[in-house]
Each structure stands twice: as structure tokens, then as C-alpha cells.
Amino acid sequence: xxxxxxxxxxxxxxxxxxxxxxxxxxxxxxxxxxxxxxxxxxxxxxxxxxxxxxxxxxxxxxxxxxxxxxxxxxxxxxxxxxxxxxxxxxxxxxxxxxxxxxxxxxxxxxxxxxxxxxxxxxxxxxxxxxxxxxxxxxxxxxxxxxxxxxxxxxxxxxxxxxxxxxxxxxxxxxxxxxxxxxxxxxxxxxxxxxxxxxxxxxxxxxxxxxxxxxxxxxxxxxxxxxxxxxxxxxxxxxxxxxxxxxxxxxxxxxxxxxxxxxxxxxxxxxxxxxxxxxxxxxxxxxxxxxxxxxxxxxxxxxxxxxxxxxxxxx
Amino acid sequence: xxxxxxxxxxxxxxxxxxxxxxxxxxxxxxxxxxxxxxxxxxxxxxxxxxxxxxxxxxxxxxxxxxxxxxxxxxxxxxxxxxxxxxxxxxxxxxxxxxxxxxxxxxxxxxxxxxxxxxxxxxxxxxxxxxxxxxxxxxxxxxxxxxxxxxxxxxxxxxxxxxxxxxxxxxxxxxxxxxxxxxxxxxxxxxxxxxxxxxxxxxxxxxxxxxxxxxxxxxxxxxxxxxxxxxxxxxxxxxxxxxxxxxxxxxxxxxxxxxxxxxxxxxxxxxxxxxxxxxxxxxxxxxxxxxxxxxxxxxxxxxxxxxxxxxxxxxxxxxxxxxxxxxxxxxxxxxxxxxxxxxxxxxxxxxxxxxxxxxxxxxxxxxxxxxxxxxxxxxxxxxxxxxxxxxxxxxxxxxxxxxxxxxxxxxxxxxxxxxxxxxxxxxxxxxxxxxxxxxxxxxxxxxxxxxxxxxxxxxxxxxxxxxxxxxxxxxxxxxxxxxxxxxxxxxxxxxxxxxxxxxxxxxxxxxxxxxxxxxxxxxxxxxxxxxx
Ligand SMILES: Nc1ncnc2c1ncn2[C@@H]1O[C@H](COP(=O)(O)OP(=O)(O)O)[C@@H](O)[C@H]1O
Ligand SMILES: [Mg+2]
Numbered sequence: 001x002x003x004x005x006x007x008x009x010x011x012x013x014x015x016x017x018x019x020x021x022x023x024x025x026x027x028x029x030x031x032x033x034x035x036x037x038x039x040x041x042x043x044x045x046x047x048x049x050x051x052x053x054x055x056x057x058x059x060x061x062x063x064x065x066x067x068x069x070x071x072x073x074x075x076x077x078x079x080x081x082x083x084x085x086x087x088x089x090x091x092x093x094x095x096x097x098x099x100x101x102x103x104x105x106x107x108x109x110x111x112x113x114x115x116x117x118x119x120x121x122x123x124x125x126x127x128x129x130x131x132x133x134x135x136x137x138x139x140x141x142x143x144x145x146x147x148x149x150x151x152x153x154x155x156x157x158x159x160x161x162x163x164x165x166x167x168x169x170x171x172x173x174x175x176x177x178x179x180x181x182x183x184x185x186x187x188x189x190x191x192x193x194x195x196x197x198x199x200x201x202x203x204x205x206x207x208x209x210x211x212x213x214x215x216x217x218x219x220x221x222x223x224x225x226x227x228x229x230x231x232x233x234x235x236x237x238x239x240x241x242x243x244x245x246x247x248x249x250x251x252x253x254x255x256x257x258x259x260x261x262x263x264x265x266x267x268x269x270x271x272x273x274x275x276x277x278x279x280x281x282x283x284x285x286x287x288x289x290x291x292x293x294x295x296x297x298x299x300x301x302x303x304x305x306x307x308x309x310x311x312x313x314x
Numbered sequence: 315x316x317x318x319x320x321x322x323x324x325x326x327x328x329x330x331x332x333x334x335x336x337x338x339x340x341x342x343x344x345x346x347x348x349x350x351x352x353x354x355x356x357x358x359x360x361x362x363x364x365x366x367x368x369x370x371x372x373x374x375x376x377x378x379x380x381x382x383x384x385x386x387x388x389x390x391x392x393x394x395x396x397x398x399x400x401x402x403x404x405x406x407x408x409x410x411x412x413x414x415x416x417x418x419x420x421x422x423x424x425x426x427x428x429x430x431x432x433x434x435x436x437x438x439x440x441x442x443x444x445x446x447x448x449x450x451x452x453x454x455x456x457x458x459x460x461x462x463x464x465x466x467x468x469x470x471x472x473x474x475x476x477x478x479x480x481x482x483x484x485x486x487x488x489x490x491x492x493x494x495x496x497x498x499x500x501x502x503x504x505x506x507x508x509x510x511x512x513x514x515x516x517x518x519x520x521x522x523x524x525x526x527x528x529x530x531x532x533x534x535x536x537x538x539x540x541x542x543x544x545x546x547x548x549x550x551x552x553x554x555x556x557x558x559x560x561x562x563x564x565x566x567x568x569x570x571x572x573x574x575x576x577x578x579x580x581x582x583x584x585x586x587x588x589x590x591x592x593x594x595x596x597x598x599x600x601x602x603x604x605x606x607x608x609x610x611x612x613x614x615x616x617x618x619x620x621x622x623x624x625x626x627x628x629x630x631x632x633x634x635x636x637x638x639x640x641x642x643x644x645x646x647x648x649x650x651x652x653x654x655x656x657x658x659x660x661x662x663x664x665x666x667x668x669x670x671x672x673x674x675x676x677x678x679x680x681x682x683x684x685x686x687x688x689x690x691x692x693x694x695x696x697x698x699x700x701x702x703x704x705x706x707x708x709x710x711x712x713x714x715x716x717x718x719x720x721x722x723x724x725x726x727x728x729x730x731x732x733x734x735x736x737x738x739x740x741x742x743x744x745x746x747x748x749x750x751x752x753x754x755x756x757x758x759x760x761x762x763x764x765x766x767x768x769x770x771x772x773x774x775x776x777x778x779x780x781x782x783x784x785x786x787x788x789x790x791x792x793x794x795x796x797x798x799x800x801x802x803x804x805x806x807x808x809x810x811x812x813x814x815x816x817x818x819x820x821x822x823x824x825x826x827x828x829x830x831x832x833x834x835x836x837x838x839x840x841x842x843x844x845x
Pocket of ligand 1: 310311356357359360361379380381382383384385386387388744
């Protein structure tokens with residue numbers, strides 16, 4: 001039983017990792033005031049690029065790196081549209097998702113059914129992994145999970161404890177004030193959007209290269225959207241994103257367990273179980289937004305609004 | 315489509331490193347900054363029309379003009395926020411190009427904007443770190459605390475570096491802005507209408523600080539539309555009107571009336587006629603009102619008063635002492651925690667706004683763009699915002715368009731709204747004309763109670779004159795008027811009684827024969843009179 005729980009937690013962490021990575025990226029983009037609804041598309045693109053590269057080069061590290069790079073490039077399209085051309089961020093983001101999903105669907109068709117010849121090995125951390133429960137759940141993973149731990153801490157530190165972090169938060173709160181303080185608003189936004197793209201790509205590649213090392217159609221299955229919802233749940237804070245991501249990962253783990261379980265003699269339909277994360281997304285959004293209202297902690301004030309320097313402010 | 319921001323991503327700043335006022339030797343009385351032939355055109359307006367402007371080291375230089383004269387535009391150009399269509403700028407005698415505030419800051423130019431450019435969710439230290447190019451990359455706010463305190467002491471700008479900006483009063487926020495500029499090495503400091511938000515004491519402190527800075531070799535530009543400020547604290551005064559410089563004078567060469575004439579272009583009436591009016595029944599009664607502010611703290615703390623018809627009841631006080639919350643609670647835009655609001659004998663506590671307004675209440679809100687109009691709708695649509703549901707504006711199924719247009723045209727004429735047509739989006743109008751639209755809408759319904767929040771804030775002399783005249787007209791007609799204002803002269807000129815509000819309470823209520831400027835000033839700082 002104890003072992004069971006530990007394994008479930010371990011699966012929860014692994015299932016939560018792609019969502020966590022994508023959320024971290026979106027947190028940065030949104031903190032700089034740019035809403036990017038293209039996360040799903042960038043994840044998909046990352047997944048296909050990561051998979052294809054690993055398949056041909058047998059080098060998962062290269063696969064994941066290339067996936068981040070390509071997804072970051074895709075996100076720059078969004079940055080160009082929103083920051084430089086001041087286009088509507090919702091429309092541009094949706095277009096990005098369609099583009100990413102479409103491209104990876106076409107490219108991925110040839111891979112359907114082919115498993116990856118290489119696996120990313122697990123690397124338990126000596127010492128830490130012997131702690132009961134926690135050791136199994138947190139410290140017996142592949143290296144990318146540890147990378148995500150490091151990213152959480154680094155991104156939190158940068159956002160709250162460095163000059164760059166102040167600049168990012170300022171740009172997302174009030175770009176005109178940041179501008180007047182001498183911050184290069186466009187540069188900060190480009191950077192954050194690109195980081196968001198890179199992390200979404202990384203999350204996507206984690207799915208196709210590490211988590212399920214085989215190509216499945218519609219690989220990301222809405223995880224990009226969950227990641228966006230998670231940003232709100234996390235109140236734009238990288239540390240809080242961890243909790244949310246593992247909660248969702250936990251739901252995925254739970255699905256597998258419940259598939260075997262009998263309720264009053266019946267099996268729960270698989271489709272119903274499959275919709276659990278999405279139902280949870282809605283529940284989380286409802287809950288988080290009411291809590292946000294109560295605490296008056298909101299989105300970055302300038303989120304979604306293009307900045308025109310010479311526009312009249314009343 | 316301009317790709318300005320892309321260019322700014324790719325291009326290095328234009329600053330030529332050697333020029334920085336903070337390091338250069340500019341003798342007192344020598345020019346720090348010279349602007350020549352500046353032209354700036356916005357769609358439909360020439361905001362700056364061939365303007366020359368000089369700022370010397372060691373002077374406080376007033377930039378005086380009516381609203382819309384082009385003062386802010388000119389200084390925004392100097393600070394790199396707007397790019398001029400024509401003209402040249404010299405810093406310490408050398409021609410420069412200022413493409414962004416970043417460039418301006420490096421040249422040693424600082425600006426305190428009228429609407430402060432601070433991030434409320436960041437601390438004071440973080441806001442300052444944001445603007446300092448050489449702030450440490452890691453933990454900048456911690457490293458800056460000492461330096462902030464040193465500057466605070468030296469210039470008398472007390473502020474807590476670890477406080478969040480949203481916790482600060484407007485006066486404190488202004489100090490942060492000045493500190494920001496000073497610590498960034500500003501030698502030429504621009505302040506845009508800095509005194510509008512200050513108590514008289516804070517204002518005197520500010521002027522002392524500015525004088526100290528000028529004595530140390532800085533040049534200060536003080537943008538203002540208040541004559542007495544220009545005359546009493548400045549070394550030189552440049553007057554602007556309609557985008558042009560009318561004259562640059564020294565205060566000892568002119569008197570207030572000359573300046574007023576230069577600003578407005580004609581003689582101005584500085585007094586209002588206030589005939590005695592007939593005081594009637596109680597229209598608004600407020601009893602023991604307690605209201606919470608946005609942050610959940612008590613903003614209005616047990617306020618009671620009556621207003622009778624034909625009477626103007628003024629509320630004085632520095633912004634942020636609960637006046638806005640009081641007004642919002644009365645009109646039903648904010649929850650009343652305890653206490654009672656009665657209009658014409660009816661209890662309207664916590665009633666929906668539509669019901670309150672339906673009793674014949676006119677509301678001139680403090681934030682005229684956000685609350686007073688629907689900016690994208692046309693002038694005529696804004697004029698019927700309150701009445702479109704009712705006949706004769708609306709028929710059984712559709713609007714009665716002909717009637718609405720006729721009526722709109724009549725109001726535009728009667729209230730002298732300057733607009734290209736009644737179909738123009740109201741946001742294109744100037745502040746004064748937007749206020750005329752609001753007043754036309756509200757007053758045309760012959761209200762019994764008028765709630766006017768800062769009705770002339772930010773308006774030019776002519777528009778201000780008009781609004782005050784209209785308020786007095788309504789008083790004569792028999793309306794009860796609640797007038798919240800920070801402008802003491804306005805309160806004095808219009809009110810029959812004045813309450814002074816401080817930290818959510820009335821410090822006192824002065825009857826007509828007791829009202830003097832000095833008594834109100836003392837009370838605004840929270841001191842009750844021993845009487
Ligand atoms: N960003 C802007 N966009 C369009 N018009 C503007 C803008 N800023 C100012 N204006 C117009 O330029 C004129 C000068 O405005 P401004 O410089 O703000 O005057 P002042 O500061 O003297 O009150 C006004 O007619 C104003 O409506
Ligand atoms: Mg101005």
C-alpha cells in the first residue's frame with residue numbers, strides 16, 4: 001500500500017512535469033504583459049521536433065534542445081505580431097495554436113506507432129531517494145524532472161529577487177511606467193515570450209521523448225490549455241505553479257488506478273475518467289478566480305494590452 | 315504600420331556616452347537644455363508649434379499655461395516619450411537626439427509625471443531600482459536601502475523604502491518620483507503639475523526641496539497652471555498658449571492679471587457672483603455613514619450631514635481622505651457598512667444606483683472618462699445615457715431617433731459643446747467639452763440633488779468658469795448640491811457650508827460666515843479647531 005502511494009506520487013510528478021514547464025513559461029510571458037494562447041501549439045511543435053530529432057539522431061538531449069529552440073522561434077511570431085505590430089493577443093495566440101497543432105499533425109503522421117529506440121534513463125539521487133515516500137516520489141526520476149525543479153527555483157528567484165525580475169513585473173503592470181524608468185519594454189516582452197515558447201517546447205518534447213516515448217496523434221491532448229489555466233491558479237507565481245501542476249499530474253495517475261476500480265460493481269467509463277483533468281481545469285478556474293477576487297490579487301494589470309508609447313493616457 | 319518598437323529592440327540607444335549632465339561642468343546660469351523650433355502634431359491638433367525653450371542650471375523655471383496649451387507635450391518630447399516632428403534639442407550645448415526615456419535619463423534629464431509612473435505592486439526600493447541603470451542585478455532593493463535613506467535625508471524626502479507604493483499617500487508617491495530622478499543623476503528635473511495632489515504644507519516642503527536642488531546646480535521645470543505658484547517660487551516663467559510660447563518673463567516684471575491674460579488670451583473673471591438663495595427642505599440626509607475602501611480598511615468613519623435645497627455643501631480635504639468613498643456610497647456604487655442615506659425622505663441605503671439616480675440625482679463623477687461617459691459612443695448617445703429607456707426618447711420597440719437627434723443638437727448648442735458633430739465619439743473631445751457633455755446630460759433633467767466630485771479638476775480657466783457658473787445656476791433653481799473638491803478657491807466661491815474631511819471623518823463643518831482659507835487649511839491637515 002505504502003509502495004503504491006509512492007508510485008502514484010512519482011507518476012503524478014512525471015505527468016505534471018510537462019504542464020509545469022509550459023506554465024512556468026506562460027507565467028513569464030504573462031508577467032511581461034503578453035498573453036500567449038499558443039501554448040498548446042508550441043507544445044505540439046516541441047513534441048514533434050523532439051521526437052523526430054531523437055528518432056533520427058538517437059540523442060534525446062539534442063531532441064529536447066532543438067524542440068525548445070523551434071518552439072521559441074514559433075513564439076517569436078507571436079511576439080512580433082503582439083509587441084511590434086500591436087495585434088490582438090488572443091487572436092494571434094489562437095492562430096499560433098492552430099499553426100503548431102497543424103504542423104505537428106502533418107509532420108507526425110509518419111511516426112504514428114513507431115516507438116523511440118532510446119530511453120532517457122532514470123537517475124535516482126543517492127541519499128535523497130532513500131527517504132521513505134518522498135524519496136521515491138521526488139528523487140527517483142529522469143534528469144528532466146530535476147531540471148524542472150531547478151527551473152522553478154531559478155525562475156522564482158529571478159522574478160522576485162533580481163533587477164531583471166523587477167523589470168519584467170513592471171512591464172506587465174504598467175509598460176508606460178517601465179518605459180519612463182528607462183526599461184526597454186519591447187525587449188523584455190520579446191525575451192519573456194521567447195522563454196515561454198522554449199519552455200512550452202521543452203514540455204512538449206518531455207511528453208514525446210521521455211514520458212510516452214512514442215508518437216501518438218494529438219500528443220499533448222490539451223495540456224497546453226491546462227497550463228494556461230494553471231497560470232491563473234498559480235497567481236502568476238512559479239512556486240505556486242508546482243502545486244497546481246502536480247495536482248493535475250495526480251489526476252492523470254488517478255485515472256489509471258480508477259480504471260481498474262469497481263464502483264458498486266461497475267467500471268467507470270474510460271472516457272469519463274479521461275475528462276477528469278478538463279473538469280478539474282474548470283473547477284480550478286472557478287475557484288481561483290473567486291479567490292483572486294477575494295484577495296484582490298489579479299493578473300498583471302497590462303496583460304493583453306498592447307503598449308503604444310504616444311497614445312493618450314487620460 | 316510603424317515598426318518603432320521592433321527598431322527599438324534591435325537598435326542600441328542613441329546616447330553619446332560623454333554627454334551626461336550629471337557629470338558635466340555647467341556653471342550656474344548656463345543653459346543645461348535648449349529646445350529649438352519644436353513642432354509636434356497629433357491627429358487634428360498642433361500640440362507644439364515651433365516652440366523654443368531654455369533651462370538654465372540653478373533656476374526654477376515655470377512652464378505656465380491653460381490645459382491643452384502643450385506643456386506636457388513639450389516636456390514629454392524632452393524626456394523622450396514623444397518624438398518631435400521638427401526641431402532640435404541641445405544638452406549642455408551639444409545637439410542630441412532623445413529617442414526614449416532611457417536616453418533622457420542617461421543625459422541627466424528626469425521627469426515626475428502628472429500621473430505618476432510608479433508600479434503600485436512594487437516596493438519603493440524596487441521602483442527606484444527599476445529606474446537606475448547601475449542598480450545591482452541581484453537583490454537590488456536590499457542594496458539600495460541605504461542610499462535611498464541618504465538621499466531622503468539630504469533632500470528632506472522622507473519615505474519608507476520597503477513600503478509598497480500602493481500603501482503610500484500621493485504626497486509620498488511624489489517624493490518617490492523625485493528620489494528616483496535624483497538618484498538616477500538627474501540634473502534637469504521636470505515636474506508636471508506637481509502641486510495638484512498636495513496639501514498646502516506638503517507643497518511648501520516640495521518647493522523648499524526644489525529650491526535646494528536648484529541651489530546645488532540643478533535646473534527645475536515646474537509645469538503649472540496656477541499663477542501664484544509661478545509668481546512666488548520661480549525664477550523665470552514661460553507662458554504657453556495653443557501650442558506656442560507667448561513670452562518668457564521674470565516674476566518681478568509682471569502681476570497675476572498679466573499672466574492670466576497671456577494664458578487665456580483675454581481678461582478673465584476671477585470672482586463669481588453668489589446671490590443668496592432660498593433654502594428649502596432637506597434633500598440629502600446622511601447619518602453615521604461607515605464605508606470601507608478598496609483595500610478593506612475603513613474609509614468613511616461615521617459621517618453625518620444634511621443638505622437642503624438651494625444650498626451648496628462643500629467637502630474639502632486632500633484626496634484620499636474618504637471623499638470618493640463617501641460619494642460612491644451615496645450614489646450606490648459602494649456598499650454602506652453601517653449608517654443611513656436618505657434622499658427626499660426615502661431610505662436609499664445600499665439601493666441600486668439606478669434607483670438612487672431615478673429620484674432626481676445628478677452625478678458628476680470624479681473620473682470623468684471612466685465613470686462619466688462611454689468614450690467610444692457618440693456625443694448624442696452619451697447625452698441620452700440616463701434617459702434612453704424612457705419616452706419620448708424610446709418608443710415601444712425602437713429608439714425615437716428623430717427626437718433624440720433634435721434633443722442632442724439642442725443640448726450641444728445650449729451647453730456650448732465644441733464638437734465636430736453630435737455623432738463624433740465623445741472621447742475625441744477635450745476634457746472641458748467632455749465635462750460639458752456630462753453636465754448637459756445631468757442638468758437638463760432638472761435634478762433635485764447634484765453630486766459633483768472634483769467637477770473642474772484638470773479643466774482650463776474657461777471651462778472651469780463655465781462649470782462653476784452652471785452649478786450656481788442650479789443652486790438658484792433650487793437644487794441641493796454636494797460639492798467635493800480639492801480646489802479651495804472653488805469651494806470658497808461656491809459653498810454655503812464647508813466640511814473638512816480628514817481620515818474618513820469630518821474635522822469640522824464651517825458655516826458661511828466662519829469660512830476662511832486659513833481655517834480650512836489648518837483643518838485639512840487634521841487639526842480640529844479649539845472653538
Ligand atoms: N498622446 C496624445 N495623443 C493625441 N493628442 C494629444 C496627446 N497628448 C496631448 N494631445 C493633445 O495635444 C494638446 C496639448 O496637450 P498637453 O501637452 O497635454 O497640454 P497641457 O499639458 O498644456 O495641458 C491637447 O490638445 C491635447 O489634446
Ligand atoms: Mg499637462
